[in-house]
Amino acid sequence: MYRIEEPRLGGLRIKEWRRRAHLAIGLLFLVLLGSTLGIGLLDHSDAPLSTKMFTALWDAVNLVTTLGDFSDFNPDQKIFMLVAILATMVVAGYALRQLTGILSGDDVMFFWENRVMEHKLETLGTHVAVCPFGPVGQLVAARLRDAGATVLVLDTDVKRAEKASRLGYMVILGDQSSFDDVLERARLDTASALFVTGFDPNSNLEITLVAHTLNPGLQIVVSGENDLRRMLLEKAGASTVIDQNDIIACAMVGQIDARPAQRT
Structure with missing residues (x-):
C-alpha cells in the first residue's frame, strides 16, 4: 500500500x-x-x-x-x-x-512500504484503476482480476484500503483533501481504464474530471443516477455512464413473467 x-x-x-x-x-x-x-x-x-x-x-x-x-x-x-x-x-x-528498537515502529514500516510501492508504480502500465473499494468496487476489482487485469485500488478510507491490500491488490491511500495526488500517483497516463464506483455523485464527478484531465484518452466508467448527472459526467470525460437504478430495475422485472394471464 x-x-x-x-x-x-x-x-x-x-x-x-x-x-x-x-x-x-x-x-x-x-x-x-x-x-x-x-x-x-x-x-x-x-x-x-x-x-x-x-x-x-x-x-x-x-x-x-x-x-x-x-x-x-x-x-x-x-x-x-x-x-x-x-x-x-x-x-x-x-x-x-x-x-535496536528504533526501526520497529509502524511509521518506519510505512516508510519502507512506500519506497517499495514507488518502484512498482513507476513501472506500472496498462493497469485498471478502481475507485473506491466499496461494495461495488470490490465486485468490479474481483472480476477484473479474474479476467487477468492488473488492478490498482484508490481509496480514502483506511479500513477499505487495508482490506484491499490484504486481498492482494495494489493500493493508494489518501484523504479526501489530497485525492488529486492519489490520482496523479495512480499512473493514469499509462492506465487502460478507470472504474469510478462510489455512491457520492459529486465525488464521482470530480474524480472523472481530474482523471480525464490527466489522461484525455483514458476509458472512464462511472455510475450516474439520472439524465442530468449522465450529461455532466460525459462532459467531464466519462466514456461510459452506468445507471445503477436502471440496471436494478431491469434485473428485478426480468425475474417475473410480466405477460398478462390468459383467461379461459
Whole structure:
C-alpha cells in the first residue's frame, strides 16, 4: 500500500538510525585505531616496526570482531588489552542500545512500504484503476482480476484500503483533501481504464474530471443516477455512464413473467 500522507516520523527515524549507526561505527573505528597504536607501542620485541604494527592491527581486529585469534602478549600489552576489552564492551553495548528498537515502529514500516510501492508504480502500465473499494468496487476489482487485469485500488478510507491490500491488490491511500495526488500517483497516463464506483455523485464527478484531465484518452466508467448527472459526467470525460437504478430495475422485472394471464 502506498500512503500519500506518509508519516514523516518514519523518515525521521530512518535518518536518526543512520546518524547513530555512523556514530557507532566511528567509535568502533576509534577503538580499533587506539588498540592498534597501544599494542604496537607496547611491543618491546626486536621485530621491525612494520611487523609490530601489522601484528598490532591483527590483534586489534580480533579484539573488535571478537574472533580471539591473538598473538602472544607481554605483561604491558596484557594490561592494555584488559582496558581495550572493557572499552570495546562499552562501545558495543552503547551501539546496541542506540540501534535496536528504533526501526520497529509502524511509521518506519510505512516508510519502507512506500519506497517499495514507488518502484512498482513507476513501472506500472496498462493497469485498471478502481475507485473506491466499496461494495461495488470490490465486485468490479474481483472480476477484473479474474479476467487477468492488473488492478490498482484508490481509496480514502483506511479500513477499505487495508482490506484491499490484504486481498492482494495494489493500493493508494489518501484523504479526501489530497485525492488529486492519489490520482496523479495512480499512473493514469499509462492506465487502460478507470472504474469510478462510489455512491457520492459529486465525488464521482470530480474524480472523472481530474482523471480525464490527466489522461484525455483514458476509458472512464462511472455510475450516474439520472439524465442530468449522465450529461455532466460525459462532459467531464466519462466514456461510459452506468445507471445503477436502471440496471436494478431491469434485473428485478426480468425475474417475473410480466405477460398478462390468459383467461379461459
